[in-house]
Amino acid sequence: MDYTHDVIVIGGGAAGLTAAGGCALFGLKVALIEAGPMGGECLNNGCVPSKALIAAARRAAEAREGARIGVTLAAPQVDWAGVHAHVHGAIAAIAPHDSQERFEGMGCEVIRERAVFTGPKSIAVAGRTLTAPRIVIATGSAPAVPPVEGLASVPYLTNETLFELGECPQHLVVLGGGNVGMEMAQSFRRLGSRVTLIEPGDLLARDDRDSVDLLVETMKDEGVRFVKGAAARVAGAGGAITVTTDGGETIACSHLLVATGRKARTEGYGLETTGVALGKNGIAVDARRRTSVKHIYAIGDCREGPRLTHVSGYEGSNVVLEIALGVPAKADFTALPWCTYTAPEVAQIGLTEAEGRETLGDRLTVVTEHFDHNDRAVAEGRPAGQIKLMLKGKKLVGASIVGEGAGELLLPLAQSMTGKTSTFALGGAVIAYPTRAEILKAAAFKAWEPLLFGTWPKRWAGLVARMRRAF
Numbered sequence: 001m002d003y004t005h006d007v008i009v010i011g012g013g014a015a016g017l018t019a020a021g022g023c024a025l026f027g028l029k030v031a032l033i034e035a036g037p038m039g040g041e042c043l044n045n046g047c048v049p050s051k052a053l054i055a056a057a058r059r060a061a062e063a064r065e066g067a068r069i070g071v072t073l074a075a076p077q078v079d080w081a082g083v084h085a086h087v088h089g090a091i092a093a094i095a096p097h098d099s100q101e102r103f104e105g106m107g108c109e110v111i112r113e114r115a116v117f118t119g120p121k122s123i124a125v126a127g128r129t130l131t132a133p134r135i136v137i138a139t140g141s142a143p144a145v146p147p148v149e150g151l152a153s154v155p156y157l158t159n160e161t162l163f164e165l166g167e168c169p170q171h172l173v174v175l176g177g178g179n180v181g182m183e184m185a186q187s188f189r190r191l192g193s194r195v196t197l198i199e200p201g202d203l204l205a206r207d208d209r210d211s212v213d214l215l216v217e218t219m220k221d222e223g224v225r226f227v228k229g230a231a232a233r234v235a236g237a238g239g240a241i242t243v244t245t246d247g248g249e250t251i252a253c254s255h256l257l258v259a260t261g262r263k264a265r266t267e268g269y270g271l272e273t274t275g276v277a278l279g280k281n282g283i284a285v286d287a288r289r290r291t292s293v294k295h296i297y298a299i300g301d302c303r304e305g306p307r308l309t310h311v312s313g314y315e316g317s318n319v320v321l322e323i324a325l326g327v328p329a330k331a332d333f334t335a336l337p338w339c340t341y342t343a344p345e346v347a348q349i350g351l352t353e354a355e356g357r358e359t360l361g362d363r364l365t366v367v368t369e370h371f372d373h374n375d376r377a378v379a380e381g382r383p384a385g386q387i388k389l390m391l392k393g394k395k396l397v398g399a400s401i402v403g404e405g406a407g408e409l410l411l412p413l414a415q416s417m418t419g420k421t422s423t424f425a426l427g428g429a430v431i432a433y434p435t436r437a438e439i440l441k442a443a444a445f446k447a448w449e450p451l452l453f454g455t456w457p458k459r460w461a462g463l464v465a466r467m468r469r470a471f
């Protein structure tokens with residue numbers, strides 16, 4: 001077959017950008033197809049705007065503390081237009097990193113249209129048919145909206161509309177106590193909204209219970225109301241919505257945020273023409289991120305598995321090794337870090353205590369160290385928090401941290417768990433996004449970049465690409 005490209009990447013979010021950019025830097029002929037804004041969810045309506053909003057909320061909360069450690073601040077005045085400008089300013093400042101121009105500079109052909117599969121190796125886009133021996137699907141996910149009676153007829157918010165709000169909600173009801181629900185509930189409360197969060201199960205269900213308890217106490221003290229239950233019925237119109245829970249309580253609010261999880265994007269782009277098999281919520285993949293059709297890879301939110309920006313980046317890098325260098329690269333989540341950027345932050349790597357007890361029984365040792373024994377935490381007047389290490393013998397199998405800056409403490413724990421401490425390993429480490437610890441990775445990567453994308457690896461990638469086109 002006479003291919004138009006070496007590899008076609010569908011989706012220009014964290015996963016697709018990493019895969020496409022890496023393959024192009026090895027000299028492959030890459031088509032990168034993105035139908036919407038470059039940067040996908042993380043940049044445009046996920047991590048970046050939510051963390052910018054959290055920063056504004058933190059500033060308001062600090063001011064609300066009034067007198068602390070001998071310094072008195074004036075009560076906060078929240079100017080919503082200013083908050084909105086900060087959120088969109090953060091997106092605009094980061095956008096060049098994910099831009100069409102930057103990826104064209106790396107050598108990708110960037111096509112800003114919707115891609116549709118017309119067969120296992122062919123894609124129709126912008127009136128053309130592209131073909132390649134390897135295709136990477138990185139189409140992301142969309143908000144999963146539960147089948148709640150009346151929900152479709154009220155103007156509810158999701159992450160896709162939340163950051164466009166023209167005013168701060170008077171009373172925000174949040175459905176879902178996962179990462180989005182908890183981060184946004186605390187932020188809007190701190191910015192001045194009344195907030196009620198409805199969750200039928202455990203809050204931050206994937207995290208350590210002791211960590212979550214400390215966060216929930218803090219959020220309750222700040223005025224967030226938690227209701228145990230699921231939304232059963234929703235009614236009303238813009239500005240005057242009622243939510244009735246399955247426990248029979250009816251809550252009147254001005255705005256409703258649905259943060260009840262994600263649905264992988266697997267429909268509407270001809271996936272059925274490829275024979276690629278689906279799992280419960282996303283494309284089914286093996287450890288190497290290959291689908292049931294082996295030359296097609298699926299990475300990031302569109303496949304079954306954890307949905308986080310640093311996971312999308314990690315899988316993007318892995319498929320670069322697979323496709324450009326022909327090196328099998330299995331995704332390993334044993335030391336996967338993540339962090340919820342509430343105050344206090346809730347951070348996790350590897351096993352929680354509950355998971356450790358279940359898998360290791362009596363062989364699990366847990367040691368706990370409290371932040372109020374840490375001189376920096378005490379000196380700064382922020383002594384609330386703790387770290388729990390889960391150990392098998394003296395080997396670290398997990399850690400749960402709650403407290404200020406918890407997410408920044410994960411990197412050395414990851415290094416201890418993987419045993420990989422060289423500058424090369426640091427340059428490719430999986431680091432919770434967004435943290436300042438990523439600066440360490442970026443610096444280490446810079447040291448290796450000239451060698452990694454140097455003459456010999458590129459020659460090898462060229463040979464692999466010619467073989468793929470021939471066979």
Ligand SMILES: Cc1cc2nc3c(=O)[nH]c(=O)nc-3n(C[C@H](O)[C@H](O)[C@H](O)COP(=O)(O)OP(=O)(O)OC[C@H]3O[C@@H](n4cnc5c(N)ncnc54)[C@H](O)[C@@H]3O)c2cc1C
Nearest residue numbers: 011013014015035040041042046115140300301307308309
């Ligand atoms: C509010 C919020 C906050 C979050 N905060 C964090 C956080 O702090 N840390 C963290 O790690 N994760 C966070 N996440 C999760 C993170 O945003 C996602 O895991 C990550 O962005 C997924 O990247 P992706 O590349 O897989 O998908 P996406 O970023 O969704 O990219 C997929 C792209 O594919 C394009 N596309 C789809 N179909 C087609 C087609 N047929 N043709 C062409 N283009 C197509 C889409 O337009 C989209 O741009 C957050 C999520 C939300 C909602």
Ligand SMILES: NC(=O)c1ccc[n+]([C@@H]2O[C@H](COP(=O)([O-])OP(=O)(O)OC[C@H]3O[C@@H](n4cnc5c(N)ncnc54)[C@H](O)[C@@H]3O)[C@@H](O)[C@H]2O)c1
Nearest residue numbers: 146175176177178179180181230231259260261307339340
């Ligand atoms: N800091 C971070 O790393 C971060 C921040 C935000 C989002 N994310 C990622 O984005 C994804 C989406 O986050 P999310 O919070 O939407 O999903 P989630 O899966 O984390 O949580 C969804 C919650 O909604 C609840 N729920 C389901 N149906 C409900 C109903 N009818 N009424 C009330 N609650 C209901 C579930 O029990 C669950 O607790 C996650 O995969 C997460 O990893 C990560």
